[in-house]
Amino acid sequence: MTFRDDLDLAADWAAAYIERVGELPVAAEVAPGAIRARLPESPPERGEPFSALLRDLDEVLLPGISHWNHPRFFAWFSNTGSEPGVLAELLVAALNVNNMTWLASPAATELEVTVMDWLAQLLGLPRGWHGQIEDTASTATVAALAAARTVRPGGVVYASEQANFSVEKAARLVGLEFRKVEVDAEFRMRADFPLADATAVVATVGTTGTTSVDPVPELARRCEEAGVWLHVDAAYAGSAAVCPELRWCLAGVERADSLVVNPHKWLFTPMDCSALWTRRPEAFHEAFALVPDYLASTEGAIDLKDYGPALGRRFRSLKLWAVLRWYGAEGLRELIREHVRLAQLFASWVEAEPGWQVTAPHPFSTVCFRREGCDNFELARAATATGEVFVAATRLNGQDVIRLAIGNARTTEDDIRRTWEVLQSAL
Ligand code: PLP
Numbered sequence: 037m038t039f040r041d042d043l044d045l046a047a048d049w050a051a052a053y054i055e056r057v058g059e060l061p062v063a064a065e066v067a068p069g070a071i072r073a074r075l076p077e078s079p080p081e082r083g084e085p086f087s088a089l090l091r092d093l094d095e096v097l098l099p100g101i102s103h104w105n106h107p108r109f110f111a112w113f114s115n116t117g118s119e120p121g122v123l124a125e126l127l128v129a130a131l132n133v134n135n136m137t138w139l140a141s142p143a144a145t146e147l148e149v150t151v152m153d154w155l156a157q158l159l160g161l162p163r164g165w166h167g168q169i170e171d172t173a174s175t176a177t178v179a180a181l182a183a184a185r186t187v188r189p190g191g192v193v194y195a196s197e198q199a200n201f202s203v204e205k206a207a208r209l210v211g212l213e214f215r216k217v218e219v220d221a222e223f224r225m226r227a228d229f230p231l232a233d234a235t236a237v238v239a240t241v242g243t244t245g246t247t248s249v250d251p252v253p254e255l256a257r258r259c260e261e262a263g264v265w266l267h268v269d270a271a272y273a274g275s276a277a278v279c280p281e282l283r284w285c286l287a288g289v290e291r292a293d294s295l296v297v298n299p300h301k302w303l304f305t306p307m308d309c310s311a312l313w314t315r316r317p318e319a320f321h322e323a324f325a326l327v328p329d330y331l332a333s334t335e336g337a338i339d340l341k342d343y344g345p346a347l348g349r350r351f352r353s354l355k356l357w358a359v360l361r362w363y364g365a366e367g368l369r370e371l372i373r374e375h376v377r378l379a380q381l382f383a384s385w386v387e388a389e390p391g392w393q394v395t396a397p398h399p400f401s402t403v404c405f406r407r408e409g410c411d412n413f414e415l416a417r418a419a420t421a422t423g424e425v426f427v428a429a430t431r432l433n434g435q436d437v438i439r440l441a442i443g444n445a446r447t448t449e450d451d452i453r454r455t456w457e458v459l460q461s462a463l
Pocket of ligand 1: 113171172173174175200202240242243244269270271272298310
């Protein structure tokens with residue numbers, strides 16, 4: 037078999053998978069250790085054909101795969117391994133460049149900077165910010181706090197009690213104290229806490245629990261006055277800003293110091309791809325720039341390794357470029373609008389049904405709801421055990437609730453309708 041033959045096999049596998057993923061049981065139902073027990077204990081002494089790996093992918097691994105690409109995957113923040121993203125990942129591996137410095141692969145650096153500018157335009161962000169791609173929002177937030185620390189060392193990082201736990205982890209990693217700020221009745225961070233000892237405030241646009249939006253304009257004003265860094269975590273909801281009618285969610289962000297949006301959440305880009313912008317690149321440079329003799333910089337060029345924690349950098353911009361070109365602004369808007377419409381439709385069914393309640397505002401594509409008189413963690417488990425849907429539960433104000441997070445480009449109204457039927461009959 038030649039590489040071309042194997043490519044055909046891989047292409048056939050991927051195409052067939054995408055076509056049939058909706059028919060597979062969406063969540064893996066295996067006991068811990070079951071997949072490992074079916075894998076050889078040691079690597080093969082002799083090389084094996086690629087077809088042997090594909091066979092084991094089907095027979096051994098697939099039963100243990102939870103299908104994030106399934107149109108009825110609604111757990112956590114669902115996402116999409118879109119066609120352009122899948123294709124571009126293949127090309128990224130074929131090129132296998134390491135985008136640590138401009139010299140290491142000039143086109144990779146220049147495409148990254150360009151695609152980040154394109155995305156800034158699509159989201160209505162200010163032009164001229166420095167943008168780069170990190171693996172995850174977790175890393176982007178570590179980078180932002182490390183930059184903030186160069187401006188005001190030794191202070192506290194404030195974020196709401198609804199902020200993603202990656203913010204606390206990032207504070208811990210850069211050696212800053214972390215304090216939680218209370219939220220209001222709609223799960224938004226209160227803006228009236230003291231800032232005197234702060235290094236940074238992290239505001240969330242689209243919290244993990246309910247997708248609430250913190251009062252960024254007010255926080256930006258207070259941070260500006262106090263000389264405190266404002267980082268905005270819009271990992272999920274930032275993508276909504278491709279639609280002008282949803283752009284309110286990024287109001288005030290133009291006055292923030294840094295911002296993260298994850299195209300690998302709600303912008304149809306396969307894992308991993310996290311977009312980080314800053315209007316203060318010099319602080320990132322101070323936090324991260326080191327120039328060893330073997331990586332001398334090039335006059336007039338930017339070396340992205342100097343603006344983030346990693347030296348080795350994947351060519352992630354190629355897949356974001358592929359996604360933005362394949363869908364176009366129009367296609368992205370259409371999908372985001374459809375997801376918001378489906379979420380509102382689902383919420384209206386829940387609200388109309390006696391014994392069920394919607395438990396938080398739902399401005400985007402995620403709905404938190406509960407059935408009264410039962411354990412909603414149990415209900416989510418029972419619904420997921422049908423193999424037809426994947427939903428996860430959480431706790432809000434001490435109450436157990438289920439989250440339906442719509443984010444897959446292949447999800448249709450029929451999928452939402454079926455999910456509602458499954459939920460109503462699961463217990
Ligand atoms: N911020 C928010 C609001 C999130 O919901 C998440 C993950 O769901 C993160 C940050 C962390 O994202 P990542 O997995 O890219 O680190």
